[in-house]
Amino acid sequence: MxxxxxxxxxxxxxDICWPLCFEAIMKQLDLSIKVGKxxxxxxxxxxxxxxxxxxxxxxxxxxxxxxxxxxHTSREWIKKSVIMDDLYVLNNxxxxxxxxxxxxxxxxxxxxxxxxxxxxxxxxxxxxxxxxEPTLKxxxxxxxxxxxxxxxxxxxxxxPYDGGGWRGVSxxxxxxxxxxxxxxxxxxxxxxxxxxxxxxxFVRCIGLGPQVKMLDYDPSAPLHARYQPGPANITEAxxxxxxxxxxxxxxFFAWDFNSCESLxxxxxxxxxxxxxxxxxxxxxxxxxxxxxxxxxxxxxAVYVAATGRKIRMNQNWKPYFDIAAQDMSYEEKLEAYEALxxxxxxxxxxxxxxxxxxxxxxxxxxxxFGTDYAHDAVRQKVIALFPxxxxxxxxxxxxxxxxxxxxxxxxxRAKK
Ligand SMILES: Nc1ncnc2c1ncn2[C@@H]1O[C@H](COP(=O)(O)OP(=O)(O)O)[C@@H](O)[C@H]1O
Ligand SMILES: [Mg+2]
Numbered sequence: 001m002x003x004x005x006x007x008x009x010x011x012x013x014x015d016i017c018w019p020l021c022f023e024a025i026m027k028q029l030d031l032s033i034k035v036g037k038x039x040x041x042x043x044x045x046x047x048x049x050x051x052x053x054x055x056x057x058x059x060x061x062x063x064x065x066x067x068x069x070x071x072h073t074s075r076e077w078i079k080k081s082v083i084m085d086d087l088y089v090l091n092n093x094x095x096x097x098x099x100x101x102x103x104x105x106x107x108x109x110x111x112x113x114x115x116x117x118x119x120x121x122x123x124x125x126x127x128x129x130x131x132x133e134p135t136l137k138x139x140x141x142x143x144x145x146x147x148x149x150x151x152x153x154x155x156x157x158x159x160p161y162d163g164g165g166w167r168g169v170s171x172x173x174x175x176x177x178x179x180x181x182x183x184x185x186x187x188x189x190x191x192x193x194x195x196x197x198x199x200x201x202f203v204r205c206i207g208l209g210p211q212v213k214m215l216d217y218d219p220s221a222p223l224h225a226r227y228q229p230g231p232a233n234i235t236e237a238x239x240x241x242x243x244x245x246x247x248x249x250x251x252f253f254a255w256d257f258n259s260c261e262s263l264x265x266x267x268x269x270x271x272x273x274x275x276x277x278x279x280x281x282x283x284x285x286x287x288x289x290x291x292x293x294x295x296x297x298x299x300x301a302v303y304v305a306a307t308g309r310k311i312r313m314n315q316n317w318k319p320y321f322d323i324a325a326q327d328m329s330y331e332e333k334l335e336a337y338e339a340l341x342x343x344x345x346x347x348x349x350x351x352x353x354x355x356x357x358x359x360x361x362x363x364x365x366x367x368x369f370g371t372d373y374a375h376d377a378v379r380q381k382v383i384a385l386f387p388x389x390x391x392x393x394x395x396x397x398x399x400x401x402x403x404x405x406x407x408x409x410x411x412x413r414a415k416k
Contacts, residue, residue, distance in 0.1 A: 203238075247338060378399055
């Protein structure tokens with residue numbers, strides 16, 4: 001039997017809290033996992049930023065990446081490591097680079113998901129370039145924004161076609177607002193999208209490999225209180241539907257880690273924002289749910305490293321489009337897409353693996369989140385985000401939420 005060390009890399013940006021927890025719990029677990037002829041142990045390291053030779057090898061089996069959507073030195077290092085060394089990275093960097101919100105809307109429309117009607121409108125302002133004037137003179141048609149508003153109906157939302165982080169999002173209640181928001185939109189390329197209004201529930205689903213977490217979301221609350229503590233208050237049928245939608249989107253785009261916002265109206269779930277392949281992982285927003293993200297990262301990273309799961313380098317959309325073209329109901333299609341997603345994420349194999357090799361994770365995580373070390377990790381994130389005079393108050397707030405989770409978690413596990 002060969003003893004092999006597997007390296008898990010953390011490619012981090014402003015992340016503070018979850019890596020500290022990830023590292024500490026991995027240390028505590030001190031895993032030694034036998035797969036085939038090998039006995040694997042695991043080392044967690046932070047990936048540094050430095051010059052590299054393109055032929056230089058890569059020691060990591062898995063990299064959890066939070067950086068490359070905006071930091072291109074690391075993005076190119078990751079791409080080279082995938083191509084040359086079979087690095088497995090959350091997420092596939094090409095799949096992040098090439099997918100805007102609009103592409104994801106279109107693909108899911110083709111699969112039959114109820115994406116609200118959406119129009120793309122040309123930008124109001126441009127950077128001056130040599131070819132701008134002749135191009136616009138020849139091809140830019142005058143259009144009547146009012147008739148697009150009428151087509152969609154009110155209210156609707158104006159937001160960038162490649163959005164993220166609520167940048168440039170406005171709710172439009174009438175034609176006057178539509179015209180003034182467009183005037184203010186500048187160089188953004190905008191969508192106007194029919195509102196799901198009124199809605200019954202707003203749930204954000206986080207998918208990490210085959211794991212899906214559903215969180216009630218209150219978009220009108222301040223940032224630190226948008227995710228509601230506790231399991232999402234939805235039916236089993238809703239859970240089943242949202243799980244399918246989340247895993248279908250993530251497997252279709254070859255994203256291991258992504259979040260999907262859906263609103264329900266008259267019992268149907270409408271996904272409205274699901275191109276988020278670097279989802280929020282901070283205690284300062286996830287609060288009660290924060291320990292889940294740490295555990296989910298550990299489970300999937302260890303599974304991938306120990307089993308040698310291969311990254312999907314290219315997307316394969318045809319099997320999905322073949323199902324979409326068949327004469328089947330929406331429910332039947334979802335079931336067929338979901339089966340593709342479960343196959344892609346090796347759901348069954350993953351569950352068996354976790355039961356066999358990670359059975360101590362729940363208890364160790366529960367204990368960890370009662371320690372001073374965990375408290376300090378929360379505090380460090382709060383210091384980075386809040387003004388000095390609010391540090392004590394918000395550290396206590398997030399810590400209380402985590403202790404509420406611990407009480408709930410203990411009860412849940414006692415039931416089993
Ligand atoms: N079609 C819609 N119906 C209802 N609410 C919407 C719709 N589109 C956007 N919103 C609201 O605006 C917020 C931001 O829009 P979203 O598409 O999520 O942009 P971002 O990518 O910036 O997060 C959503 O969280 C939701 O509250
Ligand atoms: Mg959003």
